[in-house]
Amino acid sequence: MHDRRLVTEGIRVSRIFPKNSRQIAAALGLGVVLFGGLITAGVTYYFTPKYTRVGYTPYQPVPYSHRIHAGQLGLDCTYCHTNVFESPHANLPSPNVCMNCHDPAKGNIKGDSPLLAPIRDAFKTGRPVDWVKVHKVPDFAYFNHQIHVNRGVSCVSCHGRVDQMVEVRHEQPLSMSWCLDCHRNPEPNLRPNELVTKLDWDSAKDWKVSPLTQNTDSQEAFARKMVKVSALHPPTNCTTCHR
Amino acid sequence: MKYVLIILALLTVLTVGFVGLRGQTSRQPPVMVFNDLVDQPKYKNQGESAFFADGRQMRLPPAGAVAWGRTPDKPDPGNLIDDADYYGLKVIPLPVDAALLQRGQRVFNTYCAVCHGGFGTGNGVATNYGMSAPANYHTDRLRQVTDGYLYQVITEGKGLMGAYGPSIKPPDRWAAVAYVRALQRAGNAKIDDVPQNLRGELEKQP
Structure with a gap:
């Protein structure tokens, strides 16, 4: 049963x-x-921004080549981005800066080029050129250019070798963890203030050769001194970047 | 089992095929799912406005606006006094020391050397591309002009030269003037100008 x-x-x-x-x-x-x-x-x-942002290379209204202007001619970054050492925002130049060389009535370098028509129009009408923003942090993060470049963080650390780019390309993720990597250990990205806009300057290779740095010890020693002397301790609390 | 593996492999291949790998060049702006905080509808530096006729979010002060601490006859907010007040000055109104000259060197090499050349002889890199005859500083006329005149030319431009007032702030303009003066002295120097203890190598040269 x-x-x-x-x-x-x-x-x-x-x-x-x-x-x-x-x-x-x-x-x-x-x-x-x-x-x-x-x-x-x-x-x-x-x-992750490593996928979503890196590689972004928008078409611009004028195919301005940083490789020609910053690389080949050797224009300093601040010739156009004039406020970067004094302002949180690295400004795009107004058309009168382009016109210093490209004004058909003055310098007239390629003054009649059709590619420069948007610049000439903007110069005449006062309506700005519609440049497309490439590098962007979220609107709830408040990045400050001047504090970084004045402390010896080069443009190249965040923007890559712009002097070799025909079109500006988003090279670094600009993600929060990426920011924090440097805020926790800024030393490898420090260099003398005079060399901040020298994108082709390489701490590892050029330190012993450059007249500005060859009489100092090494990049590591310089960075340690910077951190000590100017109390360079990048904050990592939330309100540093978020308000 | 085999089918599960095949389906997964297919899914992987399809995903990579459609969305690619990290760091690939993309012409389209990054795709954001929750964009409300990332791209806030607020006015930003050099942003574009659909409201104002000239398309700018950043506004110029309205005509006749007087900045705090200024008087209506000198309303320019950017400078301590109006630029034109400087034009008549014979000498630089700042203490000329090593720091100012170093500052001036940086300003000069950034803005001026492009056309005038690193030594001020008028052979900067722009002349290779059709910029015609930037001034050579090492002439009697430019050695004799006042510092205020050089400041005016930097501020307003002259002839084919554009105005650099919008790019260079007044103290930096004076620094550039000081550096130009230093270049002029160096270009016209006699051996007597060199301190005795530094002459060694120079005197051997013809």
Whole structure:
């Protein structure tokens, strides 16, 4: 009696769970783990500014080449971005700066180029050129250019070798963890203030050769001194960047 | 099991195929899902405005505005006194020391050397591209002009030279004037100008 009931129940159970149910469960479990792992990997890889922002190279209304102007001609960054040492915002130049050389009535270097028509129009009408912003931190993060460049963090640390770019390309993620990496250990990114806008200057290679630095010890020693003398301790609390 | 693996592999290939890898050049702005805080509808530096006719979010002071601490006859908010008040000065109104000259060197090499050349002889890099005849500082006329005149030329431009007043702030303009004066002296120097103890190598040269 007792045994019989067990047998009948056993039959019912085996009708619900087929004979290979163990294999199916194993495959299903493995599938979920694999699928979940893949999703996790995808999110980790793609849901970050390293993917979403790096590589952004918008078309600009005027194909201004930093490689020609900053690289080949050797214009200093501040020839156009004049306020970067005195302002939180690194300004784009107004068209009169372009016109110092490209004004058809004055310097007339390529003064009649059709590519420069938006600049000439802006100069005439006062309506600014619609440059497309490439580097952007979220509006709830308040980045301050002047505090960084005046403390010896070069443009190149965040913007890459703009002097080699025909079109400006977003090179660094500008993510919060990326900011914090440097705020926790700023020393590798420090250099003498005079060299901040020298994008081709490489601390590792040029320190012993450059007339400005060859008489000092090394980049590491310089950075340690900077940190000590000017109490350079980049804050890492929230209100540093978020208000 | 085999099918699960094949489906996953396909999914991976499709994803990478459609959205690519990190760091690929993209012409489109970054895709944001929750953009409300990242791109706030507020006026920002050099932003674009749909409201004002000239498209600028940053506004100029209205005509006749007088900055705090100024009088209506000298309303320019940017400078301590109006630029024109400086033009008549014979000498630089700042103490000329090593710091000012170093500042001037940096300003000069940034803004002036492009056309006038690093030594002020009028052979800057822009002349290779068709900029015609920037002034050579080492002439009697420019040695004799006043400091205020050089300041005026920097501020307003002259001939083919554009105005650099918008780019260079007044103290930096004076620093550049000081550096130009230093260049002129160096370009016209006699051996007597060099301190005795530094002459050694110079005197050997013809």
